[in-house]
Amino acid sequence: MTAQLYCFGESGNSYKAALTMALSGYDWTPRYVDFFGGETRTPEYRALNVMGEAPLLVDGDLVLSQSGAIQYHVVKATGRLGGAPGEEEEVMRWILWDNHKLSSQAGMTRFLMNFLPEEKRPKEVIPFMQGRLKAAYATLDAHLTGRDWIVGRDVTIADTACCGYLYYPEPYGFSRADWPHIDRWLDRLSALPGWKHPYDMMPGSPADRAKA
Template sequence: MTLYDCLESGNGHKVRLFLSLLNRDFDLVLVDIHKGETHTPEFLAINPNGKIPALKLGDGRTLSESNAILFYLAEGTDYFPSDPFKRAQVMSWMFWEQYQHEPTLAVARFWCHHMEMTPERKALLAEKRAKGNDALALMEKNFIHADWCVGDDPTIADISLYSYTSVCEEGGFDLKAYPAVRRWLDRVAALPGFIPMEPWPMEPGTG
């Protein structure tokens, strides 16, 4: 297996974290998203959507979308339940992650590091922060009474939500307001094989 990835991406980290938890071997190919390396003809043959992470299997078939890759790797492991309703609950968290969590927490972090802070973007950033706090509040509500997203054990829903939550303060969020989320982050970080997000290589505003 070859993983095409970029170390600052939480979507990429999800997959590397899960491969590490599963103790699976893979080759890592780093792709520089800021230099257009996801839009070369070679990369578009791997993912026509021009995004990392992408996974190439031993037989040459390729798969994109971080959560679909987690789904593929999880089947048959302890990280994906066998009960049909619990499976659907895992997917519910993961679709929510791509629709309401990543587009707010991850995008705020990206803008703070990579984008010129124009007045328009500053106005939108306030909206991203408000919606990102709604997302964190929904997680807090869950983790007040549950250790994991679904059932009594960690699943790929927890892996999917971990990466960008763990670095959301780089986007201006304050996890002090979410003590149950912080305890859940600690539980994920204590899993055997855990690897953290890489620290951001640049200071805010210099990217």
């Protein structure tokens, strides 16, 4: 049976898992999570995932959450995107850095600036988080200087992790023009066969919700 990825278009964490599956040829289908309607806070969803988050992979008996854990599951299943022998620790270090410093903070900042009503936005939190994110973009841009990919000579799950929130159009303080090495790396990634924009790869987008 085809694996189901519980996901939604606005979720860059879901995109990390979906893009990894798409680029590696893993057999999957999206299952829409109504995050904005509160689905991840329901008892039914919490019974599947105590962390109450998307993405969530359901593949036969396996129920697995955390985008990075799903990425590693896909590497194990397909033998692709894990890096060359000897590169495993470097790949993991960038996955963890992304979870700690990049996607976590970018996802929250984008949410506060775009998906919360104006009057509910914590005004001081946004510039504070943007300052922390600027340090993260600077680290990634410096690392990508003179490199095609984050680790080694080919695309890995380190790349499909760090790009999680960087293709979205909603403003949250990230501009590709400010970071030329990140900009060219995002172009290389989006030129790969199987790449799609998050809103084309997963169901749900601000445009869909505006129509509803």
